[in-house]
Amino acid sequence: MKKTISIMLTLLMTMVFTACADTPSQVKDDMSAYRDDSRNKSDETDFTYIPISELSENVEAALKGSYSQFSISDKIKFVQPDELHIMSFEKITNAIDNYEKAMALFFSAEELSSQNVVTQFDENNKYYMIHNEPNKMYCCVEERGFITALRPDTFDISFSYNEPNIKIYHADRNDDLSDEYELEDGKHSVAEAVDYVNNWFEANYGQFSPDFDYKAETVIVRKHEEGYLYQILVHALYKGVPLDSYTRAAEKPDGTNVPKMTNWDYGVSIQMVRSDEISSFTNGGGIIKPVEVEAVDKCISLDSALRFCEDKFSNFKDITISDIDIMYTLIPVYEPVPDEPDKQEVVRYDSRPVWEFVIDVDPTEFIKDGEVNTRGDVRKYIYIDMITGELKYDFEVRRY
Secondary structure: OHHHHHHHHHHHHHOOOOOOOOOHHHHHHHHOOOOOOHHHOOOOOOOOEEEHHHHHHHHHHHHOOOOOOEEEOOOOOOOOOOOEEEEEEEEOOOHHHHHHHHHOOOOOHHHHHOOOOEEEEOOOOEEEEEEEOOOOEEEEEEOOOOEEEEOHHHHOOOOOOOOOEEEEEEOOOOOOOOOEEEEOOEEEEHHHHHHHHHHHHHHHHHHOOOOOEEEEEEEEEEEEOOEEEEEEEEEEEEOOEEEOOOOOEEEOOOOOOOOEEEEOOOOEEEEEOOOOOOOEEEOOOOOEEEEEEEEEOEEEOHHHHHHHHHHHOOOOOOEEEOEEEEEEOOEEEEEEEOOEEEEEEEEEEEEOEEEEEEEEOOHHHOOOOOOOOOOOOOEEEEEEEOOOOOEEEEOOOOOO
């Protein structure tokens, strides 16, 4: 289990988020230079802007349109947002005040009564941890809201996700979730697992993260021992709009070899081996608080965003856009560490509403003949800023 400890400590260090929150006006000033990349600017594009209230009608018409470079899946499920904002997100700093309640989400009072809860410190944060290898129990609660747990059924496989990937279901689309798989306590459908997870989050997790709704997004069925397990990716929604739960990207600024994250993903990953419990849990981004910097009254229409893609990606051939949604990105903002000018830290996440276009990737694109697919939800994506039209995309399929 040394590997598990190493993974957890690495996650804790990776998720460190320090410093106090800036005022909204300061955030707004900083975001005026949001990823100013001339290669991706769309100044010459004639985007159409519409009121937020007209999005649903516009999306319905755009999805029925005909496009020369791509087709659009008929499983897309669009939800009209009531409002949109330019955002900033800050991490909480007092999650350990409720560490006992957090641990009780995953273990009974009887299981917890005999555990040795260890208080750990490093240079950036403080956390409480249970690591009981004989009984295969692990739980960690960190002051900035990072919570992770392993029950006996998943203790040995930890969060490696190396079990073979059998099939992927998208609960946030109109996928059929009626298929059943043999879990430890019998056959249970994907739909039943999704309902359990959604109800669990509504009943339990809101006390720790009250600013968001949490919904199951993707279910990956994996082979496990004599049966299967469900790996379920859960996204956070702020007033109906999901936060980016997929994109994690880094770049090396000019003149330095130290990479910086340019986009961060936020969500929860869990595993279910039984139908009535969360077998493993990790909210890798901790717990965050939203700050509404500026309301968005009008935004780029979906039809003009699609026409822009049609022009921009003229080499597309037989491409299917699998999903379209509105999403908040997460852009880490770095500042120098006091008294350490050569070191920088993330002080907050700035955020923009974007049109997200997803292109699913077939395993044949990254799996050689005879190889077992252990990868998760592999996708290519296009993001178009709903206010500026700025474009970000990634069509690479990385073998990692």
